[in-house]
Amino acid sequence: MSALTIYKREVSSYFAQPTAYAIIVIFLLIVMSLTFTFGGFIPAGDASLASQFFAWHPWVFMFLAPAVGMKLWTDEQRNGTLELLGTFPLSTRSAIIGKFLAAATVWFAALLLTFPIVITVNYLGDPDNGTIISGYLGSFLVCCTFLAITMLVSACTRDQVVCLIVSVAVCFVMVVGGFDPVTTVLSRSVSEGLAEAATAAFVWDHFSTLTRGLFRLQDLIWFGSIIVVCLLGTSAILSAKRS
Amino acid sequence: MIEVDSLTKQFGSKTAVDKLSFSVKKGEVLGFLGPNGAGKSTTMRMITGFFPPTSGDAKVCGISVVDRPTAAKRKIGYLPESAPLYRDMTVIGFLRFCASIRGLSGAFKQNAVESAIETCFLESVAHQSIDTLSKGYRHRTCLAQALLHDPEVLILDEPTDGLDPNQKFEVRQLIKRLGKTKAILFSTHILEEVEAACTRALIVDRGAIVADGTPAELLALSGTGSLTDLFRNLTTRDTAVKEPEEEEPEEEPEEEPKEPSAAKKS
Known part of the structure; x- marks a missing residue:
């Protein structure tokens, strides 16, 4: 119940200020222009959206997801409102869940607003809409993972800029570490095992299977566990800061 | 108690x-x-x-x-020292938020918010963004928050x-x-x-x-x-070591650290 109150406050705070709108508009501009230029959406003649549209998402999220999440706990610490929250009759856990879901809602809205591309492929060709939905799920999960990482970082600092830079760096590693060219180099120059470990540990493989319409339990567990670990870590850091 | x-x-x-x-x-x-x-x-x-x-x-x-x-x-109703507030909210929005967290809803919430606004003389700024308020109003908004749930x-x-x-x-x-x-x-x-x-x-x-x-x-x-x-x-006076005779720490504590450093410079 109190998580819901926190959620409502955070969502209205995102949409009462230009933050959410700016980020959503920039996301749409970047993703759409990448899809129609480098993604070769029209010439490819492929209606699955995987390589032309979804493939760009992690690259854009690694910058923009931290921008949405960076204020979550930094602001509370800087303004001292953490003390209010800490003396209200609610658990840290519900505050964390409320805030996380609010940030996720901003991204949910952003992804929903990419709907014209879905209409376009359905008009031009005959895509497998199940694969597209699975792609959207993968994309949303990547986003939530990055938000959870950002939230963990934001609990550590009261400075938004520090939070943004550190979170972007971590997300960058998460994306690049499992990217095909990188794992290929790793397997050639270091060892096959390390390349496999990188593939399993970072975002890319888990994300791309979903964009190809494959539901693997291990991917869902991977996303879920990173999110849960980050949220628990946030709770632990916030409690440790008080004692 | x-x-x-x-x-x-x-x-x-x-x-x-x-x-x-x-x-x-x-x-x-x-x-x-x-x-x-x-x-x-x-x-x-x-x-x-x-x-x-x-x-x-x-x-x-x-x-x-x-x-x-x-x-x-x-x-407990608590007013923290710095009177922290969510600056992006209006006074009434903030008080409604605090009332909801306190588990108040419906008519109870409405009454609690209205009476807190009245008690702390916030009627004239109730719909104003907290960002635009003077320090006195901010302080009273935070005090109102402490009184909401009686x-x-x-x-x-x-x-x-x-x-x-x-x-x-x-x-x-x-x-x-x-x-x-x-x-x-x-x-x-x-x-x-x-x-x-x-x-x-x-x-x-x-x-x-x-x-x-x-x-x-x-x-x-x-x-x-x-x-x-x-x-x-x-x-214990924190200035006692340097100047055992002259200090007035009671009225304006924020001024204390500035004075000795200013004196040193000049």
Whole structure:
């Protein structure tokens, strides 16, 4: 119940200020222009959206997801409102869940607003809409993972800029570490095992299977566990800061 | 209503609050005095459940803050020292948010918000963004938040800090009025406030109680009939090493560190 109150406050705070709108508009501009230029959406003649549209998402999220999440706990610490929250009759856990879901809602809205591309492929060709939905799920999960990482970082600092830079760096590693060219180099120059470990540990493989319409339990567990670990870590850091 | 039992807080090797014990009954307004860094805010943060105590316990209406923090927090209205607020909200939006968190809904919430706005004289700015308010209004908005759920215990950390003389007077009257039916613990640097609003006062220094009594008893204890003298005799002066004779720390604590450095430069 109190998580819901926190959620409502955070969502209205995102949409009462230009933050959410700016980020959503920039996301749409970047993703759409990448899809129609480098993604070769029209010439490819492929209606699955995987390589032309979804493939760009992690690259854009690694910058923009931290921008949405960076204020979550930094602001509370800087303004001292953490003390209010800490003396209200609610658990840290519900505050964390409320805030996380609010940030996720901003991204949910952003992804929903990419709907014209879905209409376009359905008009031009005959895509497998199940694969597209699975792609959207993968994309949303990547986003939530990055938000959870950002939230963990934001609990550590009261400075938004520090939070943004550190979170972007971590997300960058998460994306690049499992990217095909990188794992290929790793397997050639270091060892096959390390390349496999990188593939399993970072975002890319888990994300791309979903964009190809494959539901693997291990991917869902991977996303879920990173999110849960980050949220628990946030709770632990916030409690440790008080004692 | 508030029972503090050998409450101790250590930050690393530094002991901020040292086995502090006292109690506040219903109908009592306890003034909490002491120099900056004496452990007043830390004590209040422990009673309100924000800081876990290193040892000891505080009970609010018989509920232990250590064992059942959420239940204890329901009984408390708290005004933190810096009067923190969500700046992006309007006054009424913020109070509605606090009321919802306190579990109020529907007509109860509406009434609670309206009466808090009225009590703290916020009608004229109710629909204004907190960002645009002056310090006095912000402070009163945060005070209103503490009164929303009509708590049995009020803990106010420097409730008159940053207010103009008229507002100070109003807040003291409010504390006095609320004190008849609640247990109030409030900290202050302003010694006249003790005589104006408190039924009892504690002076703490370096985390321990150095004086406890009604304003009249404390005045008698001072020998000179001045609380300022008593305060200066009992508490440690952080400027005492450099300048044993000349300092006025009571009125404007923020000014203290600036003066010596300014003097050095010139």
